[in-house]
Amino acid sequence: MRYPRFLATCLVLGLAASCAPPVPAPSGNPDRITQASVINALMIGRYDGVNTIAEMLEHGDFGLGTLDHLDGELIILDGRAYQVRGDGAVVPVGPEWTTPFAVVTPFDEDGSFACPQVAGLTALESRLDEALPQRNSFVAVRIEGRFASLKLRSVHRQEPPYRPLGEVAESQSVWTREGLSGTVLGIRSPAWVGGLTVPGWHWHFLSDDRKVGGHVLDARPTEGRVRYDLCHDWEVLLPRSREFDQADLTPNLSRELKRVESARDPAPPRGPEGR
Template sequence: MSLMMDRLLPLALLTCTLVNSGPANAAEPDPDQIAQVSVINALMLGQFDGTLPLGELLKLGDFGLGTFDHLDGELIALDGKIYQARSDGTVHECGPEMTTPFAVVTPFNRDVTVPCPPVGSLEQLEQVLATLLPQENVFVAIRVDAKFASISLRAVGRQEPPYRPLTEVVAHQSEWTRENLNGTLVGIRCPKWVTGISVPGYHWHFLSADHKVGGHVFDCRIESGTISFDRCKTWVVKLNDSLGAGGKDLSQDLSKELNKVERQRGTTEK
């Protein structure tokens, strides 16, 4: 991984720090920092055991997304609280003792807030964002508070060892569509050069205003709202002693499989 990072860092207008997983620093995090737990290739290959308590995760940031121990649902960090959108369609506020195997969070500080125009799809929203955020080599946290004509979501169910690769798990995920509700898109846009370490491009989770609907976002139609974004200049990746357990090669190119995971539809409707 060190050789990969040596090649990539000159391309980025940020600082990257790799640290061993453990108790988070009690000091306030850098307001321009984005912090990540583990690496995406580990999750892709089935490392679903939680490594960092959510209480420690919130010390790194109050806004972001990820998953839970045993891959039990979609993690949404919003306004300093963490919510779990489960595969049965329910949403629960989480306690600090729960753990995550993979998450990306930041202390959200708005750089800019602009009106969100009506959009007919998630793809159209990302086209709007491309004009607002042309700097493709930096990390950006994006918050969209809006009235949604519809939103299509998914959540993965709890897994038990021996864990299967993520591509096999998401083939049986639950998905659902809801109409006419208010809520928030929690988005992270990572540079393309993070392949194998994080999720390149946009990654979206959603939480409704009443905290009853949430999940990973497939698509949406927005009637009106606001877009706020926070450019992040420091990238912190928290590693743990179990990284690469079982002799799995984390350096392999899993970009095609990851793209399938991000876009693949499930087999169960809620």
């Protein structure tokens, strides 16, 4: 509701280029990780946004997810929100935009170590799992570094009637970039989260110049630092709508979800338009 006024203020002040929300001071429990809705709602095609970005920023300055209408990948880094569109463009996200699924936390560093220089994302995850054995807690990880290569993807905005995520993901954009500096953001959730969020690792990337980003399908770090934040309190914000109440969210879609979120060799990969 207040977005027009916010936008007007930005324009008046000549700050149109920095309309992304300002760095917030997330209130409440720093060890809490908060998610909007549940992943099974997204799996069955509930792409309409339910929580505003401003609301999510109140729960954390770090996170990932998607946007209303499944319009690309959402990245929240240092309290600013970014959209990676299906065409690969990175744009700031306004506070009134909404998300149908996102996971955020105040990034409250619990420790750090040098990033292992490994051949790919699977090897990286193994090394991180060894370093972070708290398998029944949530953990947020940010890796600022250089990457010899990154395989990224994004999804295209959908219109109702929505198809299930498994079908939509078949038309995702996938592209590879080399020699980038930036931040890989990861959230690891316990194996027992079922259809509530993505079990295991879930990775997004944003370059230092904020021009390249996306959901990470593979990554080859050459240098960098892993900073992590253990989260022991997990909050799920459930949509307050008749549509949500009536959805059957019980099917076990774990295999489908794994394919959608971590299919590291999708066939055939399609690049974003214009790249």
